[in-house]
Amino acid sequence: MTSLAAAMEHDESLKNAVPINLDRGSRYALYYEILSRHCTLAPHHRERLIRLQQSPRRVAKDDTIIGHGQSTKTLYAVQQGWACSRRVSRDGHGQIIDLYLPGDIVGLRDYQGGRFDEVTMLTDGLLIPVQKPHLEQVTRQNPDLAEALLAVALHQGNIITDRxxxxxxxxxxxxxxxxxxxxxxxxxxxxxxxxxxxxxxxxxxxxxxxxxxxxxxxxxxxxxxxxxxxxxxxxxxxxxxxxxxxxxxxxxxxxxxxxxxxxxxxxxxxxxxx
Amino acid sequence: MTSLAAAMEHDESLKNAVPINLDRGSRYALYYEILSRHCTLAPHHRERLIRLQQSPRRVAKDDTIIGHGQSTKTLYAVQQGWACSRRVSRDGHGQIIDLYLPGDIVGLRDYQGGRFDEVTMLTDGLLIPVQKPHLEQVTRQNPDLAEALLAVALHQGNIITDRxxxxxxxxxxxxxxxxxxxxxxxxxxxxxxxxxxxxxxxxxxxxxxxxxxxxxxxxxxxxxxxxxxxxxxxxxxxxxxxxxxxxxxxxxxxxxxxxxxxxxxxxxxxxxxx
DNA sequence: CGAACGGTTGACAAGGGTCAAGTTCGGTGG
DNA sequence: CCACCGAACTTGACCCTTGTCAACCGTTCG
CATH class of the missing domain: 1.10.10.10 (Winged helix-like DNA-binding domain superfamily/Winged helix DNA-binding domain)
Structure with a gap:
């Protein structure tokens, strides 16, 4: 068992907050797991997406993932922990907008740039970063992945609409x-x-x-x-x-x-x- | 001036509710206009999207565009008029969820199927239907269009998030x-x-x-x-x-x-x- | 003309905000 | 081990925003 795997399992309090299948082999294919919830993807997509992922980033409660007003070219998939995005108004009062659970993708709303809500961790957690330009490049070459990404975006929209x-x-x-x-x-x-x-x-x-x-x-x-x-x-x-x-x-x-x-x-x- | 164009202009009360550029030539390219708000598209995309569009459908206030619980394979772009989607709960009480203005695409939230809110017209209007499977086929062949569609979906999500x-x-x-x-x-x-x-x-x-x-x-x-x-x-x-x-x-x-x-x-x- | 619809206004009630005090509990330091 | 502290939760008293109900008015339309 690698040290990462150990780190991922020692945190008892978050254990049942992880809906992602963490069986052997799928452990490092978080984006593939997320995208294949919506579309049936081929095995080569799995490899492609794994290569896209950067090394996991362990974050602590109250860490700021994306600062307010700060442009970012990075997406994060939540492997463990809960995060939220806040909209900070001029008077400094911050309103929580959205809640991210394990298996959610953070920053997708800003995928095309232009909107910069602050994102902070509500608990300790583990994030998998991906560079937006890299992901864009991959989706442009794979219609299946582009469709799956659209599905994820629509799904997030549906959750918001439900709220x-x-x-x-x-x-x-x-x-x-x-x-x-x-x-x-x-x-x-x-x-x-x-x-x-x-x-x-x-x-x-x-x-x-x-x-x-x-x-x-x-x-x-x-x-x-x-x-x-x-x-x-x-x-x-x-x-x-x-x-x-x-x-x-x-x-x-x-x-x-x-x-x-x-x-x-x-x-x-x-x-x-x- | 064709009869359609005449129909589009005679409705004085809706005149200033049409943000779409209706200059010569762009009149029939509504989907192109909408998608190119978010991405720069090539001229051949314009032709491709025009071929996709079905003939405009004039609808009256209170018309139901998409019935409650009814699956649909059709998207509608709003050319004129206002529409809304309602969620009807078990007790029959309908809650308005979303508002569609000229230039919006209706039914995108259900693009992948699965959610069936009722959509009705709030005013008289003019809709341009497109078959989802046809659009999907086109986006699979054109990464630019797939990206533009994603941008539209994210934009809609951002409007909802703002609300x-x-x-x-x-x-x-x-x-x-x-x-x-x-x-x-x-x-x-x-x-x-x-x-x-x-x-x-x-x-x-x-x-x-x-x-x-x-x-x-x-x-x-x-x-x-x-x-x-x-x-x-x-x-x-x-x-x-x-x-x-x-x-x-x-x-x-x-x-x-x-x-x-x-x-x-x-x-x-x-x-x-x- | 009268019904139907949408807007306006008032009286009243209730859901939820505000403020403040008190409680529990885990962490920290002596 | 105990004392202390702070964060989060709980509870009560009070009051304000908003919902409810109702009457009334102005327009439109059959």
Whole structure:
């Protein structure tokens, strides 16, 4: 086992936050894993993408990956840990825009340049950098990869759209429930659908993501626990889903944005088990 | 002047809602116009895209373009009029998700299939259909077009992200001001920056888009008018921006999602005027 | 003319923000 | 081992923004 592999496994607290298949051989093909969620890719694409990847970069909680207003030619795939992007307004107040989980690509929104949100780590983690020009070169030569990249971008857009839908016209408890279901779905995209949900972020951050105060997040969490819908664990920060059916019902969670992923995902899973 | 061209120009109320350059020759190349906002495209791409387009489809207010839950293999580019997509939840309540203006592509979010929001017209309009499989075939043969399509998708994602940012942590007046600035920017992407802003939708629809009630939209509009920031016209429904600087200041509008577009747009504009 | 629709206004209520104090817990230093 | 500290969470009191409900008005259109 290499030192990298060791580093990747020693971090117990993040273990169940890693939906990516880390079986032998796929360990270093993160971009291939991500892209092949949406399109069926050939083996030579796997090799091509592996050559693209730079060496993994271990980052700590609160590290700034991409500074505010700073142009960047680098994309990062999240191997481990959670990250978020913030939009900093003129008054210095930063609003969390987006949440990146293992298997997500950070910086894709800026792929063509022009928009420079700040990206910081919410937990310790491991990122795989790729140079945008290199990726562009590869996608120009491989229509399959270009299509897969488009699929990833559309998928990210669908996740955002789902969050937008969640924020519009729903009250705080519903929004929180929806957020938890979204996390549950994204963290278990291909893995077993565990009832335990890692939640390694503060209520302040959750509040920023949902447009409410940390105080009210706390109240809603308590309410959900009182309704026997979930139970909270303090250390490591996580929650136990006690009644997923009721939570889905309450939140109106649709999972529609996962359809693309699931459909292709089944191909992917068949391929992996064969 | 063909009958189509006549049809396109007789509709006075929508005249200033058309940011697309309708000069001779570009009139029928809507997809080329849209894609070349983001990438510099060659003349043969123009021909290729024109061949892709199906004959324009005139639609009326409240027409359903894409039914709820209905799969579709067709994309539509909006030539004239405004459209929106709605997400219909199980209880039958429909939440407006997205707004499509002239020059936008409808259905791109479902490009890979899997998500079926309802799309309806908010005004009368003119749409240019394209079959997704045909477009896919063309993009697979032309990396430039694939990249341009990716850019359009990312741009749409950026607009949504901006709206998300606007909804999180801003009060109703700020949200309304931001919405108006967004409209102003999107409707005048390349045209002269007019102070008159077409607003051919009801306050109920605006409320749905901003997550507030029609009553409160009315109150906020009145407040903005009282502050001498805008003036409302009843017929045709439009508003006059009296103090754009103050509105931008108030709403924290960034225009960042237009950067990609602007940057390339200047190329595009140079090309058009030469 | 009357129905239908969209906008306007007022009274009232509730969801959620704000502020502040208190609690828990892990880390740090003596 | 204990004392102390800070970060995050919890809880209560209070109040403001916004939703709700309703009446009313102006236009359009059948």
């Amino acid at each position: 937008l839908n969640n924020l519009l016209g729903h009250d705080a408890i519903t929004r929180l429930a929806h957020f938890l279901m979204e996390l549950n779905a994204r963290l278990n995209t291909f893995g077993p659908d565990s009832d335990r949900l890692a939640l390694p972020i503060s209520q302040q951050v959750i509040g920023d993501l949902l447009g409410m105060t940390n105080v009210h997040v706390c109240r809603c969490m308590s309410s959900l626990q009182t309704q026997r819908l979930l139970r909270r664990n303090a250390e490591p920060r996580s929650i136990q889903l006690l009644n997923r059916t009721a939570l889905i019902e309450l939140s109106g969670f649709a999972m529609s944005y996962l359809f693309t992923c699931m459909r292709r995902g089944q191909n992917w899973r068949r391929g992996a088990t064969s | 998300l940012n606007n909804l999180l942590g801003h009060d109703a007046i700020t949200r309304l001001a931001h919405f108006l600035m967004e409209l102003n920017a999107r409707l005048n992407t390349f045209g002269p920056d007019s102070d008159r802003l077409a607003l051919p939708i009801s306050q109920q629809v605006i409320g749905d888009l901003l997550g507030m009630t029609n009553v409160h939209v009315c109150r906020c509009m009145s407040s903005l008018q009282t502050q001498r920031l805008l003036r409302r016209n009843a017929e045709p429904r439009s508003i006059q921006l009296l103090n754009r600087t103050a509105l931008i200041e108030l709403s924290g509008f960034a225009m960042s999602y237009l950067f990609t577009c602007m940057r390339r747009g200047q190329n595009w504009r140079r090309g058009a005027t030469s």
